[in-house]
Amino acid sequence: MHNGARYLIFFQYIGTKYSGAVKVPPNQLVKKGVQDYIEEAIWRLKPVNSVSLCVSSRTDSGVHALSNSAHFDLQRKNDKPPFSEKVLVEALNSKLGTEQIRITRAHRVPDDFHARYNAQSRTYVYRIAQGISHHTLLPLTDSNFCWSLRNTELDVGAMREAAALLVGTHDFSSFRAINSDLPFKNPVKTLDVASIQPGSSFARTHFHREVPLWELTFTSRSFLYKQVRRMVGALVAVGQRRLSVPQLKEIMDVRDTLAYPKGLAAPAHGLFLTRVDYRETDLQHSQETSEDQSTPNS
Known part of the structure; x- marks a missing residue:
């Protein structure tokens, strides 16, 4: 049976x-x-x-x-x-x-x-294309999959300094979007990774124009609503010198969603959930019965 x-x-x-x-x-x-x-x-x-x-x-x-x-x-x-x-x-x-x-x-x-x-961690990667004067100048393989910035200069050093402030256990209330569904969710999260590295494009070797890409990677057990896109938006603003590192720290320390500047969040299309990790032991199921290999009827 x-x-x-x-x-x-x-x-x-x-x-x-x-x-x-x-x-x-x-x-x-x-x-x-x-x-x-x-x-x-x-x-x-x-x-x-x-x-x-x-x-x-x-x-x-x-x-x-x-x-x-x-x-x-x-x-x-x-x-x-x-x-x-x-x-x-x-x-x-x-x-x-x-x-x-x-x-x-x-x-x-x-x-x-x-x-x-049972999920132990989730990892998101946000892709940014730099120095793109118009989105039509992106290869088709990237156009819906990254945020294209007009700026040719990004202060990546300052962005990394700001990202380091986000790592660790903090109250991320300032990076949570206002959402009536989840007002009581604990805003204290532990961000294990916030890294900024040069990205790669499949089109780079096949496209006749260099497209500088950056990948922002974030790992945590869980995230608040729109937390990653708001963190990315703030880090990009630091890279564009529209926000200083102390100002970003101030926004975080206030622990208030209204302290986050309006219109700063990164758009959805550059964001990828890249992995959800589980303990191997949680996935183990004892196979008491031989499994059916038959193909289901359509």
């Missing part, structure tokens, strides 16, 4: 056409979230149970992911054994069709595993 199986999936998406990672309430006439499409794909595998995806990281509208994650339970009809991880990945990608969403891998996990609460 087979019961349902809990799976953790990792998935990528280009966020441009989606309202964000999570589901959109049915009464809202807006574009759908990535979760809506993945749930539809799972539903097309004809599970017995009502499937609900629990997404680990709620990326915002227009933000991309190279690796987000989610868990769900799946019970097959007629007491069939659970899908193997390989078959599940292939089947879901087939059902997703031409959507800009791709399942990269799946793990069968224990029944009490939780994609959001």
